[in-house]
Amino acid sequence: MITGSEMAVVDENAAAIGIPRKQLMESSGHAVARAVRDVADAGASVRVVAGRGNNGGDAFVAVRFLDDFDVTTSLLGRPETITTDIARENWDALAAGEYDTETVRDSSAFELDGPDVVVDAMLGTGIAGDLREPERTAAAAIDASDATVVSVDVPSGMDAERGVLAETAVEADRVVTFHDTKPGLADLDAEVTVADIGIPAAAERFVERGDLMRLDDRDPGSHKGQNGEVLVIGGGPYAGAPALSAKAALRAGADLVRVACPMVVGRELQGFGEDLIVRPYQGKQLEPKQVGYLLQMARHHDTVVIGPGLGDEEDTLEAVEGVLSGYSGTAVVDADALSRVPNVDTEADLICTPHQGEFAEMGGRVTDDWEQRTDIVERFAADLGQTVLVKGEYDVVSDGETTRVNRTGNAGMTVGGTGDVLAGITGALAATERPVHAAAMAVYANGKAGDRAYERRNNGLVATDLHEEIPAVLWTDRGGEA
Numbered sequence: 058m059i060t061g062s063e064m065a066v067v068d069e070n071a072a073a074i075g076i077p078r079k080q081l082m083e084s085s086g087h088a089v090a091r092a093v094r095d096v097a098d099a100g101a102s103v104r105v106v107a108g109r110g111n112n113g114g115d116a117f118v119a120v121r122f123l124d125d126f127d128v129t130t131s132l133l134g135r136p137e138t139i140t141t142d143i144a145r146e147n148w149d150a151l152a153a154g155e156y157d158t159e160t161v162r163d164s165s166a167f168e169l170d171g172p173d174v175v176v177d178a179m180l181g182t183g184i185a186g187d188l189r190e191p192e193r194t195a196a197a198a199i200d201a202s203d204a205t206v207v208s209v210d211v212p213s214g215m216d217a218e219r220g221v222l223a224e225t226a227v228e229a230d231r232v233v234t235f236h237d238t239k240p241g242l243a244d245l246d247a248e249v250t251v252a253d254i255g256i257p258a259a260a261e262r263f264v265e266r267g268d269l270m271r272l273d274d275r276d277p278g279s280h281k282g283q284n285g286e287v288l289v290i291g292g293g294p295y296a297g298a299p300a301l302s303a304k305a306a307l308r309a310g311a312d313l314v315r316v317a318c319p320m321v322v323g324r325e326l327q328g329f330g331e332d333l334i335v336r337p338y339q340g341k342q343l344e345p346k347q348v349g350y351l352l353q354m355a356r357h358h359d360t361v362v363i364g365p366g367l368g369d370e371e372d373t374l375e376a377v378e379g380v381l382s383g384y385s386g387t388a389v390v391d392a393d394a395l396s397r398v399p400n401v402d403t404e405a406d407l408i409c410t411p412h413q414g415e416f417a418e419m420g421g422r423v424t425d426d427w428e429q430r431t432d433i434v435e436r437f438a439a440d441l442g443q444t445v446l447v448k449g450e451y452d453v454v455s456d457g458e459t460t461r462v463n464r465t466g467n468a469g470m471t472v473g474g475t476g477d478v479l480a481g482i483t484g485a486l487a488a489t490e491r492p493v494h495a496a497a498m499a500v501y502a503n504g505k506a507g508d509r510a511y512e513r514r515n516n517g518l519v520a521t522d523l524h525e526e527i528p529a530v531l532w533t534d535r536g537g538e539a
């Protein structure tokens with residue numbers, strides 16, 4: 058099963074791989090035509106009732122495969138208001154091809170003159186909530202008729218995120234849904250078929266720009282703190298690493314980032330930037346006596362990033378174990394902190410970000426074959442009950458169920474500090490997204506930022522170069538179709 062918004066991610070990933078949405082629409086339309094043939098014989102009268110989105114576009118395609126039926130196509134709304142180029146192109150093709158079409162300007166003009174079959178293509182995965190006019194009146198007329206109703210993707214009025222059917226929704230006899238079934242379809246009193254529309258498996262396996270579409274829904278009315286507060290627990294023997302993480306979290310959209318670090322590196326850390334909020338504690342390195350203080354602070358943050366620059370002193374690692382076992386939120390665990398993950402008993406959701414060497418120390422098996430690595434990491438994550446991101450030329454992310462592979466990044470990124478940047482991005486994204494999605498988007502964005510930096514700096518790129526590239530990768534310049 059896949060939700061409407063995750064379907065949009067896969068769709069955009071398919072486009073990134075080279076299968077444009079219009080090509081998928083052609084397959085969808087063909088599948089709809091096959092369903093019509095299943096429920097009626099050639100010559101039967103078919104009324105296509107289409108909305109102005111891509112759901113309607115699928116039906117316009119279907120019409121071209123139904124020449125031996127008596128088909129009339131009704132567009133609800135003016136052709137100029139069709140919302141996508143590809144749906145409009147398919148509408149224009151019907152008009153230019155002398156197919157029987159009409160446009161319905163307002164609901165009072167909608168009439169259904171007893172067709173054998175209705176193709177319900179008003180609304181698909183793009184909507185939620187009760188139907189508005191003229192769709193509402195059209196749905197009532199469809200439900201009142203004796204026609205066999207074939208719904209495209211979902212019955213119009215069904216929310217494909219949560220599977221809730223609006224009261225005004227169309228009652229389908231048959232649903233042709235695309236690629237995978239959607240929430241709520243199993244509960245319908247209708248025959249549901251899933252049509253393969255030729256989406257490559259790679260569109261779900263590999264992280265691509267479509268994955269970043271999950272970031273599109275930030276509430277414009279949100280205030281400071283609502284888009285993530287991240288606590289970085291790091292520093293001691295090193296001061297640069299936690300600063301790299303914290304700045305990356307800010308560039309990845311977190312509202313507030315605090316760094317808890319030993320007093321000895323507090324000033325140095327603050328010197329790295331006025332955007333950082335430094336919370337120093339007594340001492341030269343993290344020790345078990347700080348656990349209570351850190352846990353109290355962690356409770357007021359959405360996520361914790363623990364590990365960067367902490368070092369591997371026995372006392373420090375014991376404190377790491379204390380923090381992880383007392384914490385119940387989401388934590389990104391990186392660097393030396395990773396060594397304690399296999400021992401720890403915790404209620405927290407952990408996102409572990411080892412490179413291959415650290416993965417081996419955690420008990421994972423290392424291989425150069427990325428396909429083998431996906432199986433290994435998936436099993437390891439399932440056994441651990443946590444999300445694991447193993448870095449490499451092909452990065453592998455898994456929570457034991459969903460397993461993704463990332464191909465961005467380059468050899469220039471073997472320079473120190475790029476892993477700290479990744480941990481920071483992951484912490485920021487995990488404040489609002491599911492762990493496996495946050496890790497997948499973060500590793501894609503980190504690699505993409507590295508690719509952009511590489512264009513300018515070649516093998517001379519350094520980790521701080523990535524910071525300034527992150528916003529463009531995540532929001533402004535990610536490419537793709539409108």
Ligand SMILES: NC(=O)C1=CN([C@@H]2O[C@H](COP(=O)(O)OP(=O)(O)OC[C@H]3O[C@@H](n4cnc5c(N)ncnc54)[C@H](O)[C@@H]3O)[C@@H](O)[C@H]2O)[C@H](O)CC1
Nearest residue numbers: 068081082110111112180181182183184187188189210235
């Ligand atoms: N990979 C795939 O699964 C493919 C699916 N395709 C089809 O595309 C639709 C989704 O299309 P989209 O353009 O995103 O949205 P819709 O057509 O569902 O509707 C958008 C349309 O509806 C208006 N609207 C929003 N809310 C309401 C409301 N409550 N009442 C009335 N109207 C509403 C909104 O303004 C828009 O105009 C998917 O289901 C598949 O059928 C593609 O073929 C590509 C492959």
Ligand SMILES: [K+]
Nearest residue numbers: 180209211213
């Ligand atoms: K529909």
